[in-house]
Amino acid sequence: MPEYLTPGVYVEETSFRSKSIEGVPTSTFGMAGLTRYGPLPYALPDTPPVPVRPVLVTSYSEFERAFGDLSSPSDDGKANYLAHAARAFFANGGRRLYVARVFPWARDDQSGEIDMAQVDAAFARRAVTAPGAAGAGAPVAMPTWRARWPGSAGRRIRVAVARRLSRDRIVVDPVLGRARLVGVSELAAVVVLPRGTVPKRGEPIDPATVFVARRGADRVLGLDDGHGGVTAIDPQTSGYQLELDVMVASADGRTDTYTQLAPHPDHPRSVSRVLRAVDPADELAQVYLLPGSTEPPPPPAPAPVEPTAGQLAAALLAAGSQGYLTDGTEGNDGVPLAPEDLLGAEPDDEDPARPGTGLNALAELDDIALVATPDVVRMTDVASVKTATDNLIGHCERLRYRMAVVDPPAESSLSQVRAFRAAFDTSYAALYYPWMQIIDPTQRPDPGSAPATLMLPPSGFVAGVYARSDGNRGVHKAPANEVVLGLTKFETAVNSGRQAVLNPEGINALRFFPGRSNRVWGARTMSSDPEWRYVNVRRLFIYLEHSIDHSTQWAVFEPNNERLWRDLRQTIEDFLLVVWRTGALMGGKPEEAFFVRCDRSTMSQNDLDNGRLICEIGVAPTYPAEFVIFRIGQWTADARRP
Known part of the structure; x- marks a missing residue:
């Protein structure tokens, strides 16, 4: 008182x-699975741990920038199911999507530990060649351009570096004859040439002519003498500030440009700081500059030394025309996707640099209401599909405030989808049948022939319908009798007789009605309990429970x-x-x-x-x-x- x-x-x-x-969101979607490229938590021996959380995207164009295009994300040649699901989700009215990328690292057959050699090989790279030595025979530890995320898509990335030279920044006092730098920040690189000499366009940079602007004891800008001191500026010279423009382009059409970068590592806009592995200026950057190793080699070889600003700038400019990054693999060495990969590892509570992966990464986010793992359909054996689906359902039951959209196995007949459904009993998941056929957007149409088609699981389409129904009517409205957009037809035509078999067993049919288009024609959960038979009832209670839980925390300890x-x-x-x-x-x-x-x-x-x-x-x-x-x-x- x-x-x-x-x-x-x-x-x-x-x-x-x-x-x-305040009511909580009900249409935020979360998916875990394979993508072509994109953010992924990892740790390498020569790189600090990169603790990446699931990425929020609000449109398919954002998804493409973060995770790549619709090309196949693995060597098995199957479709990019997660990317297609994201595309269908936004096409059907979805607005918010969290994606947790899954990358099945190769593991040692004996210990089961991740094979670090395979991890290192998963990152595409291109070494930067030093233009000269920094001492008498001493090698220069030049950096390497490296794909920021693992995967064979890194081989489709090209890095080009261009120079940007200012006008002459050395001004000479006509009375005193003293020279000073004007308009140059400290630690900026300056190309110093004889007075009146203008660098030619396209001419290589001589590292010996590049100096770093520093302030001396009198707080006046001078030039670093390379030995920790500052020398005065010669009035008989001209100085041109050197900046670098880095252009990173991938074969899928994405281009990122980082302008006005400095070669000195301590500059606020240094290329090694803007494009670094951990917390770069652009969190979705495709590449980073890996510093060269300075570990001393076995004697009698001399120890490598750090490159000067001039050597780094000259090397980056020369390496900018060497083409695409090389190496880069999918990491799993041909091993098929396993249920454990989609489930992922649990976060380490004692180490923030080791967040959860897969579904366990989505568990750390509170606002997700719908979850799916479209890549379950990649698995061919029944046991793996059952285990992966159990993991998805268990994820929702454990967290209580989210619902799973389950995909049936590929090419399922009526009997097969019934057998698949019979293996589960939960009110936190709903199963939809059959698959969708779309025109394959990855194939260029051949004039005179029918367009290529592709079969996709329904989870992405249905999640978008959920989001659209919630926005238009509310979570209490059953997400059924709603039009499904973006498909040509369903894989199997479900009529009234077939649905009379599917509906009582909790299998929601997707049907075509002449004059009324393709529609979701079912709203049942996978539960045998009559109280929780309908999707909208379960989702309404999730909404009520989560909203009350979230907004009454103030009452604790009152x-x-x-x-x-x-x-x-x-x-x-x-x-x-x-x-x-x-x-x-x-x-x-x-x-x-x-x-x-x-x-x-x-x-x-x-x-x-x-x-x-x-x-x-x-x-x-x-x-x-x-x-x-x-x-x-x-x-x-x-x-x-x-």
Whole structure:
């Protein structure tokens, strides 16, 4: 309580209203799987750990910039299912997508540990050649351009470096005859030539003519003499500030340009700082500059030395025309994708540099409401598909506030998809059948022949429909009887007779209706419990539980008395009243739609003594009108109305 010790007027702020509950997002989608390129947590012997979290993208163009195009991400030649799912998600109304890239590192057959030699080989690179030695026979430890992320897509990256020279920055005082640098920042590289000499376009840079601008003891800019001292500027010279423009282009059409970079490593805009492995200026940069090794070689070879700013600039300019990066593999050495790869490793709570991977990386994000792993369909054996799907369902059940969209195995017949569905029982997942056919966007159409087509699993399309339905109507509306966009046809034509077999078993059909297009025609979970039969009921409860959980954290450690109970009741009732008014709950009045109890009837003295506050909430959800029945009969004109 405040203390009143001195006589006077005290103005205090207080609140006379209940706290409000804000609804959580319901359409944020999360996927884990293989991509062509992109962010991935890793650790190399010569690079600090790169702790990458799942990347949020809000459009397919952002996805392409971060994770590459639709080309196959592995050597098996199969489609890039995750990229196609992202494309379908945004095409059908999705807005927010988290992607956790999966990279199946090769492991030692005996120990099961990651083979670091294979890890190193997964990164494409191109060495920068030194133009000359920095001492009498001493080798120069020149850096290497290296793909920032592993994968064979790194071989499609090309780095080009161009120079940028300013006008003459050396100004001579006509009275005193002294020269000084103008318009040059400290640690900038300056090309010093005889007075009046202008560098020719395209002429190579001589490292011996490149100096670094430094401030001496008198705080006047001079030129570094290479031995830790600063020399005055010769009035008979001209100085041109040297800056580098780095252009990084990949074969899929992405081009990044980093301008006005300095060769000196301590400059705020140095090329080694802007393009570094950990926390670069562009978090989605495709390459980084790996410093050269300065470990002393076995005697009698001399120890390598760091390159000067002139040597580095000259080498980068010369290496800029050497073509694409080389090497770079998929890392798994031909090993197929395993369920453990998609599940990923759990984060190390004691080491922030070792975050989770795969689905375990998505577990660290609180706002994801939908999850899928389209690459499960890459697995050919039934046991692996079952295990990977169990991992996805277990992920949602453990976190409670998200739902899985499950894909059936490839080329599943009616009997096969029923057998697949029979292996699961959960209200936190929904299965959709069949696959979708699209025109393959990776193939150039051949004039005179039919366009190439591609079969894709439905999870990306369906997740987009979920997001669109949530935005247009709300999470309480069953995401069914909604048009699916971006496909030519379904792999299998599901008619009423076939759906009569699928629907009771919790397999949601995707059907074509003449004049009404392709539609989602089912809204059931994979649960045998009638209470949780429908997708919208489970998702409504996820929304309510998550919103209440998120917005009532203020109550922890408050005095557990009638005042707190009253505030919580009012807060939750106000929230449920808004939910009821949107049509999410049954009942003609609020008393019929929900109740909130938080008083002595829900808590015993033992609960209070042990610090427990128990609040009971009951809601009456709306169920979808899955079967609309009209009864029509004959009656005569003079008959009494029934």
